[in-house]
Amino acid sequence: MRIGIMGGTFDPVHIGHLLAAESARESAGLDEVWFMPTCVPPHKRSAPAADARHRLRMVELAIQGHPDFRACPLEIEKGGTSYTYETVRLLKERHPEDEFYYIIGADMVQYLPNWAKIGELAQQIRFIGLRRPGYEWNPGELPEWIARAVIPADMPQIGVSSTEIRRMLAQGRSLRYVLPEAVRLYVKEQGLYAS
Ligand SMILES: Nc1ncnc2c1ncn2[C@@H]1O[C@H](COP(=O)(O)OP(=O)(O)OP(=O)(O)O)[C@@H](O)[C@H]1O
Numbered sequence: 001m002r003i004g005i006m007g008g009t010f011d012p013v014h015i016g017h018l019l020a021a022e023s024a025r026e027s028a029g030l031d032e033v034w035f036m037p038t039c040v041p042p043h044k045r046s047a048p049a050a051d052a053r054h055r056l057r058m059v060e061l062a063i064q065g066h067p068d069f070r071a072c073p074l075e076i077e078k079g080g081t082s083y084t085y086e087t088v089r090l091l092k093e094r095h096p097e098d099e100f101y102y103i104i105g106a107d108m109v110q111y112l113p114n115w116a117k118i119g120e121l122a123q124q125i126r127f128i129g130l131r132r133p134g135y136e137w138n139p140g141e142l143p144e145w146i147a148r149a150v151i152p153a154d155m156p157q158i159g160v161s162s163t164e165i166r167r168m169l170a171q172g173r174s175l176r177y178v179l180p181e182a183v184r185l186y187v188k189e190q191g192l193y194a195s
């Protein structure tokens, strides 16, 4: 199978993540997309606001009903900092028959040169890089050997981020249609991100 890994902090998961995964699935002809919440994200300055259990549950709620989307708790179960090169090594060991792709938004494409062991990773896996408002990226800006590992893909442009959503939630603003409805209700019921 051709499997896309949609890695993220998902604090919380939002429609930008879902559309990115669906657009990557269609454009690269993926059989499945596995949503993989990080335990400790490698590059973020502060720890996630919601704990890993909640972030995984929100992902499960967000993707329910999609026949080809799965939630993968591998990084959360492993614990510690979620370096992608370690995750990819594990996935390849456990699923030698499958072909993996790593789905990322344009902000992460620009940041690829800073990923841990990017030299090894770029040999092991190809990235599907999606356009994202505010993060134009030009393949010429990346080292050639990294650009070669990135398959550019388009998606309906959604200018939302988890940071902005947390800010809006803390202010008591409406997140209807920005969060999947089941996630919106879960956030409310669990009192997540309240100020
Ligand atoms: N609106 C969006 N359009 C395209 N890609 C996105 C969008 N939001 C997030 N992504 C991508 O999804 C992956 C996971 O992102 P993450 O969970 O950090 O969400 P985020 O909205 O960027 O969060 P934060 O604001 O906390 O940085 C990353 O590869 C990121 O580039």
Ligand SMILES: O=C(O)c1ccc[n+]([C@@H]2O[C@H](COP(=O)([O-])O)[C@@H](O)[C@H]2O)c1
Pocket (backbone or CB within 6 Å): 006, 007, 008, 009, 010, 036, 038, 041, 042, 043, 044, 082, 083, 084, 085, 108, 114, 115, 116
């Ligand atoms: O391995 C790394 O060095 C690395 C650096 C930055 C991001 N990543 C991965 O990229 C995905 C998106 O990251 P984030 O922090 O934007 O949610 C997530 O799966 C991270 O583990 C990985």
